[in-house]
Amino acid sequence: MTELVTGGCLCGYVRYEYDGELGTANYCHCRDCRKTTGSAFNVGVRLQSAALHLVAGQVKSYTKTGDSGNTITREFCPECGSPLFTRAPAKPQFVWLKAGSLDNPEWVKPMDQIWTDSAVSWAYIDPALSGFSRNRYHV
Ligand SMILES: [Zn+2]
Ligand SMILES: [Zn+2]
Numbered sequence: 001m002t003e004l005v006t007g008g009c010l011c012g013y014v015r016y017e018y019d020g021e022l023g024t025a026n027y028c029h030c031r032d033c034r035k036t037t038g039s040a041f042n043v044g045v046r047l048q049s050a051a052l053h054l055v056a057g058q059v060k061s062y063t064k065t066g067d068s069g070n071t072i073t074r075e076f077c078p079e080c081g082s083p084l085f086t087r088a089p090a091k092p093q094f095v096w097l098k099a100g101s102l103d104n105p106e107w108v109k110p111m112d113q114i115w116t117d118s119a120v121s122w123a124y125i126d127p128a129l130s131g132f133s134r135n136r137y138h139v
Contacts, residue, residue, distance in 0.1 A: 007102040009077035009084060013057040016084070018097075020051030025099060027113035027125055030067050030135075036074055036083050040123035043099040044086065045108055052085075052095055059084060067115070068135045 005022065008015040023046030033042035059075035066072040075085040086096040099108045113119075116131040 003107075005102065005107060007097070008056070009080055009082035009101065011077060011080035011082070013079040014054065014059060014077045014082075014084060015056035016052060017055050018047055018052050020048040022107060023047060023094075025108045025110045027110055027129075028115055029113065029117075029119035029123060030115035031118055032064065032066050032072070033115075034118075034120070037098070040120050041113075041125075043108065043110055044096040045099050045102075047095050047097050049087070049093055049095040052097075067118075 005018040006016070007018075025043060025045040028042045028044055029040075030042075033044075034040065036042070057077065057079075060078040061073050061075045063071060063073045071089050073087045073089065074083060075087065076083045082101065083098050084101050085098070088094070099105055099110075102108065110129070112130045112132065113125055114132045114135055117133045
């Protein structure tokens with residue numbers, strides 16, 4: 001990818017740039033993702049944390065033990081509440097980005113879905129995408 005990846009929250013207080021390769025993206029149907037997005041599922045993109053830079057604002061964070069049993073820290077805009085990043089302290093090299101926060105969401109092509117056991121009936125996703133009943137990436 002030659003294009004600089006940029007994005008931010010709804011109000012514009014938090015802005016980020018990413019100069020690495022976009023990693024795999026997936027749909028997550030777990031309960032925590034449903035709660036934190038306020039929607040049926042989350043679309044997360046795995047990034048190299050060293051290549052992600054906040055260029056405006058600061059995030060607030062909330063840490064919780066996820067359904068996987070791992071500690072997960074979720075970061076969001078303190079002004080407008082938009083969820084932005086998810087970090088797993090056990091895997092500090094990665095950060096998972098909320099795909100909808102990208103300036104150009106078409107950069108993202110979700111490859112699969114996880115935690116389909118928890119999916120709600122009104123979360124319809126292309127059944128051609130492979131699914132995993134629980135966690136594939138152990139975060
Ligand atoms: Zn904001
Ligand atoms: Zn999830």
